[in-house]
Amino acid sequence: MSEITPPENTDAQSGSERVFAFFRRKVLSGELRTGDRLPAERDLATQLNVGRPLLRESMRSLAMLGLVDIRHGSGAFVGKADISVLTDFFTFSLAQEQNVSEDIMQARMAIECQAIRLACERATESDLDRIGGCLTALIKTLSDPEKGGMADFRFHAAIVQASHSQALVTLYKAISELLMQNHVERRRVTHKTPKVIDDLVESHRQVFLSIVEGDGDAADRRLREHFAIGDELRRKSIIAAFSRGGMAE
Structure with a gap:
């Protein structure tokens, strides 16, 4: 480092x-x-x-x-800084580090947990419609790792956007390429396990409802639970896949 x-x-x-x-x-x-x-x-x-x-x-x-x-x-x-340049820099720089996925996950949690608190205070009707639409898209793409992973990313990005914090939005965009890759990779591991998918949907639904309710403490708690559930489901899915004889398919 x-x-x-x-x-x-x-x-x-x-x-x-x-x-x-x-x-x-x-x-x-x-x-x-x-x-x-x-x-x-x-x-x-x-x-x-x-x-x-x-x-x-x-x-x-x-x-x-x-x-x-x-x-x-x-x-x-x-002029005005081009955020895509910053994104490219972070992507190339962090991709060379060891355990980048875990590092990115920690950065994502830090940004999103603060963003969701702000979203509870600042989200407009348009923001709520956008997040709700992303949740609907997420549900419709559960069987497709690529589209599902991207829908998952957009759901979380919409929460950060709803914070109306330019600093958090800029930081999130800066690591967006790595975040998208992380979402897709996780979905490839989990998408064939029905229990994982059911829990995934309910977890996202609870996060969305917490924003609608406008309770920052509850939103922060549910989002942290969502991250913990997601990590546990991913582990169980890997174990189940290898128990079936490997992940070659």
Whole structure:
């Protein structure tokens, strides 16, 4: 696991690092907002003590992340970060770690348990309709691991969306590729066991009802029970599959 360290002293930073640090500092402080025009290239290069070719290269890198919008003939403007870039980063980075599935599950629990509490307070009728629709889709796709896994993911993603917390939604989207993969893999293991499927449906139904009821404590408890049940059902399904002679089918 990588060590968490504070930003390096700017005196020791390279030219490109100074450009990124400047941009990060201005955005975090609120001095620069989406749509704001950045200083002219000559002025910015002088301010940061970097060459203009290096500044252009750094700005192109920021543009690839969606953080800068370079308009030829007009200048450079603050853009809005592309979440898909962050998703790709997390996917590639975490996929190289050991026990990534367990790690992702822990992150998912942390995000969803807070999100469901907020959803109980903030969910609109539209949010409830969306979550209910995802539950219906989940029930209709129980026999299909691929579609069922994706329906399961969308159900939980809709809960996070209903939290109306941009930070939680962004973090959830950042690990969405790994979450979708995890949902599908779990469904492949469990979809042929009727008892598992019945419990899966009831567990999701109880989670949904807790949001409708608007009881944050009950919602948090039911969601944690849902995670625990899901893990136990997955274990039982694996044992049952091997008891039948393996999982080759």
